[in-house]
Amino acid sequence: MSPEARVRSLVQAAQRLKDPRDELGHAARAELPASTGLSPENVELALSEILETPSDAEITALSRSVAPTPRVWVQLAANVFTAPLRAIALALGQSDRVLVRASRREPVLPRLLHAASGQFELTNELALLPGDHVWAYGADETLGRVLRRLPHGVVLHAHGSGFGLALVEGAAPGAATALVRDIVPFDQRGCLSPRVAVVVGTRNEARAFARELADELETRAAAIPLGRLDDAALAERVRVRDTLTYAGEVFAAGPGWVALDDAEQRLVPAPGGRTMVVVRSDRQLDWLAGNAPEVTCVGTSEGLAQAAEGLFPGARRCALGAMQRPPFDGPVDLRPASKSRVVGEDPG
Secondary structure (H helix, E strand, O other), rough: OOOOHHHHHHHOOOOOOOOOOHHHHHHHHHHHHHHHOOOOOHHHHHHHHHHHOOOHHHHHHHOOOOOOOOEEEEOOOOOOHHHHHHHHHHOOOOOOOEEEOOOOOOHHHHHHHHHHHHEEEOOOOOOOOOOOOOEEEOOOOHHHHHHHHHHOEEEEEEEOEEEEEEEEOOOOHHHHHHHHHHHHHHHHHHOOOEEEEEEOOHHHHHHHHHHHHHHHHHHHHHHHHOOOOOOHHHHHHHHHHHHHHEEEEEEEOOOOEEEEEEOOOOOOOOOOOOEEEEEOOOOOOHHHHHHHHHHEEEEEEEOOHHHHHHHHHEEEEEEOOOOOOOOOOOOOOOOOHOOOOOOHHHHH
């Protein structure tokens, strides 16, 4: 099969998971709430709306975004359970021999994709040889441990920590409603999830946006409840909220909160779990460029797209409300740090 045919076959097989009447779709809905900690409603949202159904043009673009190679390994993370589809598709774009190591915390979707497609192997260990390619996903600390164990000559595609950022015109109508569409999926666990919104306008406009966002989050939580958070995540939510209470205002947002940070020219990303930090800025946005290495995705209201392109040239850029739904045209993470490297070679 050609690379495009392999990717298309995987994508077609994955559509079974979107259908609750299919036995694999039923299994996904039965098992994923426990393995992910997400509410059943959030699992349904992700399966029905976020698991990709790409166009032929997107499949072609993704297949051509990678170079062919004899064997590819994939080490998956657990934070966004739909991410394995794109990760495995990228590997199949390179090779017909793909071995996938699922996260121990979320093995369900890789297993169901394997059952649906049979196009890759599941493995418990990475037994790499020089010349192999490996796509590794996870926190920077995890990827550092992976790198230290890799033999020289392996080609590493590492996709590590990052967060989403929203750029909002102060009086943009509908911006809060759109941003909630980006916050709710996966309870902000992924690198596309917005954690901070920069409102370009007055403090009153930033405050009004924060309050509207809090109200919208509370309303949305009634339909899609917040999932399970571990003790460390709960403690971090309290710590950041208390800090921002002294630096501005905090508004209740159902199971979460929205904070208006009055500190000048700083970004404090929210800890996740339906929390957001709003900061005001004038139109001189150059101070944001220092955060570019950490920003994976930028969602903008109309009129700020050009500014985002200049400030975050390596980030995904899209309209507010589409941050969790990027084109299926290659890796999600486009930052320079995610580019491939040969282990043991001097990066310079």
